[in-house]
Amino acid sequence: MSGNASTRAQFDAIDTDGDGFISAGELKTFLQENPKVSDANAKQAFDFADENSDNQISYEEFAKFVR
Numbered sequence: 047m048s049g050n051a052s053t054r055a056q057f058d059a060i061d062t063d064g065d066g067f068i069s070a071g072e073l074k075t076f077l078q079e080n081p082k083v084s085d086a087n088a089k090q091a092f093d094f095a096d097e098n099s100d101n102q103i104s105y106e107e108f109a110k111f112v113r
């Protein structure tokens with residue numbers, strides 16, 4: 047069992063379409079609420095979090111990323 051209630055809540059907040067995965071666009075939208083995050087940095091963060099490179103961040107991948 048990985049993560050906790052607040053990790054789950056954060057994941058759900060980023061997964062705006064509720065399909066159970068965070069897409070590159072969803073992560074970018076979330077990160078760019080902080081104006082310091084550039085497109086390149088958002089992409090870098092996404093690639094780092096997307097361990098299996100399927101262009102989706104699963105909850106398991108997200109939980110590792112934020113840990």
Ligand SMILES: [Ca+2]
Pocket residue numbers: 061062063064065066067068069072
């Ligand atoms: Ca999604």
Ligand SMILES: [Ca+2]
Pocket residue numbers: 096097098099100101102103104107
């Ligand atoms: Ca993935």
